[in-house]
Amino acid sequence: MISINDELAAFRPDLLRFARLQLRDDQLAEDVVQETLIGAFVGQEQFAGRAALKTWLFSILKNKIVDALRGRERSTNISALAGEEEEFDQAFDRLFKENGHWTPANRPADWGDPEEMLRQSQFWRVFDVCLNHLPAHTSRVFMMREFLELDLAEICRELQISQGNCYVILHRARHQLRSCLEKSWFGRGEA
Amino acid sequence: MLSCKEITHLISESQDRPLGFRQRLDLKLHLLMCHGCANYREHIDFLHQACRNHPARPDREKVP
Numbered sequence: 159m160i161s162i163n164d165e166l167a168a169f170r171p172d173l174l175r176f177a178r179l180q181l182r183d184d185q186l187a188e189d190v191v192q193e194t195l196i197g198a199f200v201g202q203e204q205f206a207g208r209a210a211l212k213t214w215l216f217s218i219l220k221n222k223i224v225d226a227l228r229g230r231e232r233s234t235n236i237s238a239l240a241g242e243e244e245e246f247d248q249a250f251d252r253l254f255k256e257n258g259h260w261t262p263a264n265r266p267a268d269w270g271d272p273e274e275m276l277r278q279s280q281f282w283r284v285f286d287v288c289l290n291h292l293p294a295h296t297s298r299v300f301m302m303r304e305f306l307e308l309d310l311a312e313i314c315r316e317l318q319i320s321q322g323n324c325y326v327i328l329h330r331a332r333h334q335l336r337s338c339l340e341k342s343w344f345g346r347g348e349a
Numbered sequence: 350m351l352s353c354k355e356i357t358h359l360i361s362e363s364q365d366r367p368l369g370f371r372q373r374l375d376l377k378l379h380l381l382m383c384h385g386c387a388n389y390r391e392h393i394d395f396l397h398q399a400c401r402n403h404p405a406r407p408d409r410e411k412v413p
Contacts, residue, residue, distance in 0.1 A: 213407065215407075258352025259353045265384070267388060269395065273398070304397065305400060310365050328361055329357065329358050329361035332364075336389070
């Protein structure tokens with residue numbers, strides 16, 4: 159007979175992959191996955207087939223990841239943050255003319271049918287490289303929004319930042335990810 | 350008319366909150382006239398879709 163323990167352990171690689179992507183720290187990822195599995199084992203009566211085991215495990219994992227991200231945010235060095243922002247703003251400003259419109263070389267191009275890319279494993283490798291290139295603080299906010307699917311108010315509360323700041327950080331994240339994909343995948347500005 | 354720079358902010362914010370009437374109108378008018386920003390919007394929508402379809406997600410949506 160397969161024990162609940164074995165069943166839970168079978169999901170370990172999937173949980174770990176997801177946690178690593180969010181946290182970008184292997185040790186921390188191991189820790190949250192371990193806590194998730196222990197939490198699931200201890201709380202197995204609550205599960206009682208309410209949802210698929212995998213879905214339930216991931217909902218526990220997401221909460222653990224938010225806790226870990228919140229903990230790390232508190233210890234973020236403020237001056238490192240300011241550097242991240244300044245660098246971005248300068249690069250961003252260079253894309254536009256004085257009047258705030260795109261310079262011809264930086265006007266976003268047509269990507270064709272990008273949905274097709276979602277089926278290609280090579281695309282996901284590039285996508286992950288681009289995700290990992292986001293500065294740490296920017297990435298944290300973006301992951302909470304797009305992968306953990308918290309709403310803006312929750313993110314602001316968890317990280318104790320203002321809503322205005324949250325919009326700015328998300329804009330920065332999307333912009334950088336877009337530029338990285340355009341350069342690395344859609345082959346523009348290859349150098 | 351809003352600049353392209355300002356429009357990129359509105360495009361991003363539209364992923365996180367419903368825009369006001371005036372902002373929706375400004376955005377629509379701008380996108381009608383500006384291919385660069387229209388492409389930018391498509392790209393930002395695509396990023397959102399890619400995040401939802403990421404292979405590491407347990408609840409990954411099926412690619413149609």
